[in-house]
Amino acid sequence: MDYVLEASDVEGGYDKVKILNGIDLYVERGEFVTIIGPNGCGKSTFLKMLFGLATHYNGSIKYEGSEIAGWRTDRLVNLGISYVPQVDNVFPSLSVSENLQMGAINLSPSEMRNGISKSIEMFPELKFRMNDVAASLSGGERQMLAISRALMPEPSFLMLDEPTAALSPRYQQQILENIDELRSQGISILLVEQNARLSLERSDRGYVFSGGRVVYTGEASSILDNPDLGNYFLGVQE
Ligand SMILES: Nc1ncnc2c1ncn2[C@@H]1O[C@H](COP(=O)(O)OP(=O)(O)O)[C@@H](O)[C@H]1O
Ligand SMILES: [Mg+2]
Structure with a gap:
């Protein structure tokens, strides 16, 4: 198997x-994998730990075959890993263009211009907002900016934490379509998502977390089709 990530x-x-009490999870090259699970079960903590922002105690984390457990975030970014946090994922007092530049600290001016034009291609809404402060953006536009910023270093593996939370259904749909498009461009995706059905419909595989453990994993369709998991995690009883 061609693993990008193997924990x-x-x-x-x-x-x-x-x-986190012993998580086994892998992402194959080009896969779109979704993690779901109740509030407080460790989904965000797991992504933060993979990105060097939470403490790693034990267990192996391999990225493209190399051990990366305990590595610092800047080294992980240089390897091609990027991350969109669940909250506070833009700098509200900076303009859209300044936010993008913050994501491009190691890039040359031409790489930076290239990154910004790619962002505008994917999110045309941002084009006329470049000089506006991020605080003035709608929730959906902020997510577009946060994703664009994470894409500036041209990652090969992108982790996103609830990018559709609190968005209107139209924006939820659009953001997931954008993520799917990134996957079709060859970026491997690890997504944490509350809108489980919407994301599992586009995912290859899914993981269900509970209490800092994986309680189920399988094809995304097997989660969508499982009545027990469905009732509990897909919002039927929520
Ligand atoms: N910075 C932190 N320091 C200590 N505990 C935290 C911190 N952030 C989150 N937690 C705790 O970790 C647990 C898992 O949280 P989290 O990973 O955010 O869950 P999820 O994303 O699945 O909702 C919760 O009990 C939460 O209170
Ligand atoms: Mg969370």
């Missing part, structure tokens, strides 16, 4: 507060 029996948390 084996990973334990982690925040300093001494253990949250």
Whole structure:
């Protein structure tokens, strides 16, 4: 198998507060994988740990075959990993263009211009907002900016934490279509999503987390079709 990411029996948390109790998860090259699960079960913590922002205690984390557990975020970015956080994912007092530049700190001016034109291609809404402060953007436009910023270093593996939370159905649909398009451009995707049905419909595989563990994994369709998982996690009883 051609794994981009392979986490084996990973334990982690925040300093001494253990949250992740042995996670096994992999993403193959070109895959779109979604993690779902109830609030507080460690989904965000897992992504943060993969990106060097939460504490790793034990277990192996391999990126394209090399061990990266405990690596610092800047080294992970240089490897081709990028991440869109769940909250506070833009700098509200900076303009759209300044936000994009913040995502391009290691890029040359021409790479930066190239990145900005790619963002505008994917999100034409941003074109006329370049000089507006991010605080003036709608929720959907902010997510577009946050995703664009994460794409500036041209990652090969992108993690996104609930990018459609609190968006209108139209924007939810659009953002997931954009993520799917990124996958078709060859970027491997690991998504945490509350709108489970919407994202699983586009995913190859899914993981269900509970209490800092994986309680189910399989083809995305097997989660969508499983009545127990469906009732609990897909919002039928929520
Ligand atoms: N910075 C932090 N320090 C300590 N505990 C945290 C921190 N962030 C989150 N937690 C705790 O970690 C647990 C898992 O949170 P989180 O990973 O955000 O869950 P999810 O994303 O699945 O809703 C929760 O109990 C939460 O209170
Ligand atoms: Mg979360």
